Amino acid sequence: MTINEIAGIEILAGLGGHQNTVYRVLDGQRTRVLRVTDARHRSLEDLKAVHLLMGDLADLTDLVHGPVPFPSGESVIPLTHDGRPHHATLSPYFSGDPIAVDTQNGAQVFGRILAELHRAMHDLTSVYELSALPPAGGGQVLIHGDFNPSNALVSGQGTAIIDFENA
Numbered sequence: 001m002t003i004n005e006i007a008g009i010e011i012l013a014g015l016g017g018h019q020n021t022v023y024r025v026l027d028g029q030r031t032r033v034l035r036v037t038d039a040r041h042r043s044l045e046d047l048k049a050v051h052l053l054m055g056d057l058a059d060l061t062d063l064v065h066g067p068v069p070f071p072s073g074e075s076v077i078p079l080t081h082d083g084r085p086h087h088a089t090l091s092p093y094f095s096g097d098p099i100a101v102d103t104q105n106g107a108q109v110f111g112r113i114l115a116e117l118h119r120a121m122h123d124l125t126s127v128y129e130l131s132a133l134p135p136a137g138g139g140q141v142l143i144h145g146d147f148n149p150s151n152a153l154v155s156g157q158g159t160a161i162i163d164f165e166n167a
Contacts, residue, residue, distance in 0.1 A: 001079045006088065007071045009034065019165065021081065024093055031093040032068055035165070039085035042165070044076055047087050051075040053124070053142065054091075054164050060120040063113060063161045065092040094160040096153030109159075113152050117144060117161055 003011065008028060015022040021036040037047065051067040058066035067075045068090040077088050099113070100106040121142040128142065144151070145166025153160050 001077070003034070003036065003079065003081060003088070006034075006077070006079070009090075025090075027068065027090065033091045033093050033162075035089045035091065036079070036081050037087045037089070037165070038081075039078070039087055042087065044078065044087055047076045047089060047165075050164050051089065053128075056124055056127070057117075057120050060123060061116055063116055063159055064120070064164075065094065065160055067091055091162075094153055094155070094157075094162065096155035096157070096160060098150040099152045099154055101149050109154070110149060110152060113159060113161065114147060117147065 003009075003023075009032075010026040011023050011034070012026055012031070013024045015024055015033065017035070019037070019041065023034040023036070025032050025034045054064060055066040057064040069075050070077050070088075070090060075089065079086055079088050099110045101110050121144075125142050144161070144164060146163055147161070151161060151163045153162060
C-alpha cells in the first residue's frame, strides 16, 4: 500500500518533518496529521507503543491528543513510500504556533506546560512495565524525548503537545 491508497485519506499539504514525512490530510470531514516513518528507523511495535502512551496521556491531560485509528481500526499501518517500507500514523491536526519563550510570560507558560506533561508521565510510570529498560541514575521514567517550544503549540483553541516519536 502507498500513501495514495489509504482509504478515505486526501492529502492537503506537506508539513515537512525532520525524521518523518508529515502531511496535513482530510480524513472524511476532519483534518488530521499523517506521519510517515521509515521502517528502518522505528518498528511497527515501537510506534504502537508510542500511540498507546499518547492515548493514556490524553486521558490525563488536555495537552495531549490521542492517536486516530485508520478505517481498518489500526493505529499504525505498513506502507511503501519512496520505494521503501514505512509505517503511517494519524493524529489530530492542531493549528497553532510554537510558544515564544523569548518573553517572561512565554517562558512561564512553557514551564507550566512542561510541569503538566511531567506530572502526567510520572503518573503513568507506575502503570507501564519499565523493568525492561536500562537502569537510569534516578530510576526509570517516561519522557517526551524532544520537548521544545516548537512541539508545544498554542492557539485560540488551547495548547497541544505534539511529536511524541522519541517518547
